Amino acid sequence: MKILIIEDEHKTGDYLKQGLSEAGFVVDLVRNGTDGMHTAVTEDYDLVVLDVMLPGMDGWQVLKAIRADGKDLPVLFLTARDRVEERVKGLELGADDYLVKPFAFSELLARVRTLLRRGKSIEPVVLSAADLELDLLRHRVTRARKQIDLTTKEFALLELLLRRQGEVLPRSLIASQVWDMNFDSDTNAIDVAVRRLRAKIDDEFEPKLIRTVRGMGYVLEVPERA
């Protein structure tokens, strides 16, 4: 199995190459978009790992070029934490999966293997709870069939809550997943964000989906009928 890594950052690139080699793959690494694109279309790979942050020709162009070439070549792209639009864009351009930096190597490995086996995205496209739906691809949210505009943070927060539906998520976890920060106890940014999200998806609907667990965090769940 041959894998091509297109990554500008030296540390990350070397790290990925080494890790994947150790996992038993044949790995090539190129450090800029132009070369990456050429290599990807001329040689024969089973998978491309692509950083979207590249100097010169960026990840989008590379991805577009690969897709224009018509090959059925799985592409896994790497994107910064809070860029939901980036992920949407990537998936719309035909990437097969994405990973948010920073990530655990084991996570990358798992996805690489899945892509090689199935060749398709492992991401569900629509998350839902009761009459609430969240479409990852289109970046759209509806409740009771009515469309709701969410900001980036609200969307990311709701996505997290939906993915871990039924679990009480501590503030510290939410902070690390939705914000790129450690929990700084003297900020109520999360509370406020939840408030704003509630205003849009819960205030004028029933049942209420977001529940506060005092001293613990927040859960999104469909309440049991009494």
Added chain:
Amino acid sequence: MKILIIEDEHKTGDYLKQGLSEAGFVVDLVRNGTDGMHTAVTEDYDLVVLDVMLPGMDGWQVLKAIRADGKDLPVLFLTARDRVEERVKGLELGADDYLVKPFAFSELLARVRTLLRRGKSIEPVVLSAADLELDLLRHRVTRARKQIDLTTKEFALLELLLRRQGEVLPRSLIASQVWDMNFDSDTNAIDVAVRRLRAKIDDEFEPKLIRTVRGMGYVLEVPERA
């Protein structure tokens, strides 16, 4: 559940070992990187708690060695400074979670449990005794199928009693696990907390599950029918 602590600092190491032992885990403590690495790969642990600040072979090398060994062994690392790069480095090297020192012991315990649950799912999600159930993820308690609202302290206390079902738990142990404090003999906070818990889960139900052992502490158990 076996946990390995790799920690150079004496005080922290002892503190962690004692706390985790009291929580019911089997705990080994190693005080330097070289031994730690060796122990981690040769023996059979369910989790490693790893300080990155180690003399000689540092935490990164230990982590790398463990991962190179190919085991699917959850690693929680402790970092002194709140440096984003450190955190990223740790996660990239394959750690599963991190904690910034200083931390509350209860926080560590929560994360340890999460990792154990996620890693192997041997860790139960629902604790129960007779018709009493406690759902850790949803943070919900029912008795005889009726939902019961518990406060944070009540929940923590009941969780402890259920985890150590059948064991008589001395007040001092309860104090250290549920409160982040040492037992201060001239407080009856624990008695009061137990009273309040009983009011909710025992008063209007049979059989009574919480029993007082005079001079010893409290046990939660399903009484044998006479």
Added chain:
DNA sequence: CGGAGGCTGACAGCCGGATTACAAATGCGT
């Protein structure tokens, strides 16, 4: 019968969360 240990109800301080207003930052179009 006395004392220690445990139970109980009242009470008040305090904590965690909700809410709102405002300031800073981000981003978008030109």
Added chain:
DNA sequence: ACGCATTTGTAATCCGGCTGTCAGCCTCCG
């Protein structure tokens, strides 16, 4: 690059109810 609109973080305040303390009572056991 600039200015405007929107988003996002911070801070201040409010509120309910959690939780530790205490005083008095009960119960077990010597």
